[in-house]
Amino acid sequence: MIISRRADVERFLGAPPANIRAAVIHGRDRGGVRERADGLAKKIVERPDDPFDVALLTESDIDSDAARLGDELTAQSMLGGRRLVRVKLTGEKASVDRALSEAMKVHLEGGYNPDAFFLVEAGALGRDSALRKVGEKGEACAVIPCYEDEVGDVARLVRESLAKDKVGLNGEALELFVGRLPHERGVARQEIERLALYLGPGSGAIATPDDLKPYLGVEPESSLADAAQDAFGGKLQAAYQGLRRAAAEGEGGPAAVRAIGLHLARLRRTLSLTRNGAGLAEAAKASGVFWKNEREFLRQARAWSLDHLDLLQPEVLEADRLCKQTGSPDTLIAERLALSIAGRARRLGL
Structure with a gap:
């Protein structure tokens, strides 16, 4: 079953029902996923870091040993009481998703230790995820999506x-x-x-x-936010200078690409809200636009469209991937992305 309303999530995490034997917590907000998973683990077992009560697995553990997950879910607590089997995913490997979904199905049907609690935390799981499908259909499993905070x-x-x-x-x-x-x-x-x-x-x-x-002060994050805004506003030189200033303050390419992604997300949310009937200024405020930036942001929102942003999204994701590779020229990758966006913005009339 899916639990998504804030009040329902807090109620569940505060006192998980006895009939629930599994949970899948997933979303792009990895900090939110981890925080909720940590809180739930403390409710399931008294000592979440005790190896006698808790088995902590990663996708590499599951991928390298097909029987490991089933063995952990079958095992009894060494000291008596409930056992926690916790899986932390950092990727989206199809074979791991399939193995987890199969184990989840067996566990929800009572095929393993009924006193074991199966907790999976992951990034955003798509609708095609087998694990997500099994969890959402299971009455004894709680699936909690974590969205970035408004x-x-x-x-x-x-x-x-x-x-x-x-x-x-x-x-x-x-x-x-x-x-x-x-x-x-x-x-x-x-x-x-x-x-x-x-x-x-x-x-x-x-x-x-x-x-x-x-x-x-003038923090690196502020320089990056300014650079992202300048890029989407077609201000090539200002965007370049902002990125250089942030790099001098200690923030490299990954943070710059993340700032660009956040600005894109704000534009996307604003335009989505206006499509559903909200006023542009109201939508911008709901998207977290700081009042001092509102005039410039609204200027951009009138020029960019959801179709333009959809075309740009893969480029941002690819830059993020490249920045995280060992030895990558991440600062140059971020600068190239910002300049590309600024060029598109100018063609839109900004």
């Missing part, structure tokens, strides 16, 4: 996390800080923890935008 979700995460340290941000400072944060849950939490330390845990401080200036 702006409102990120803002709530910031407020709640800072409140635990008895510090906070006023409205403008919150908007400023959220605009700088990546929507990937794990990275966002690290940045929030850094901010709490800067404000002074327990101090009761409520920071303003001016208070944040020494903390935020």
Whole structure:
């Protein structure tokens, strides 16, 4: 069965029903996947890192030993009680997906140790994934998709996390800080923890935008976001300079390509919302566009179309893949991508 509504997901993770013996947590937000999987593991077994209670497998373990997964799901806990078999996937290998789906089907039918809990965490699983299909059909399996947090979700995460340290941000400072944060849950939490330390845990401080200036400064992420915006706005020279500035500040090609991908995703979401009837400015705000960038973003949204973005998406994905290869000239790859996008933007009249 699929559990996707936030309230239902939180309810399940807080108290997983006894009749559920498996879960598949997947999505592009790998930090969110890991966070939810860690929380669920703590509910299943008292010591999630204890090898006597927990078997931790990767796709290479499954691919190299066909019987390993079945053996782990059949085994009993060495100390009695429930056993956890946890699989962490980093790729999309068809043979591994097939092996997991077959094991999941047997486990849901009671073919292995009924006290074992089968937990799989993965990237975004497509509709053709055999594992996803088996999990979604199984009444004893929870399939939880993890999407990147919306702006409102990120803002709530910031407020709640800072409140635990008895510090906070006023409205403008919150908007400023959220605009700088990546929507990937794990990275966002690290940045929030850094901010709490800067404000002074327990101090009761409520920071303003001016208070944040020494903390935020001109960070590499800001340079990359500016470069991405300039590229989609057809500003070749400014995009190139922004990438060079970010590289000098310590951010290489992979981060630059990621910033470009995030800007593309914001444009795509904005245009999708407008297609469904939302106003352009309203859609941009819902997509997380910072108010200071709104005018330029709206200018771009009027020129780019979903068809244009669909044609560009494979190029961004390929650049991301190439940047992650050992020894790749990642900075040059990112610059080439940005300049290509800027050229397309100019042809669109930007």
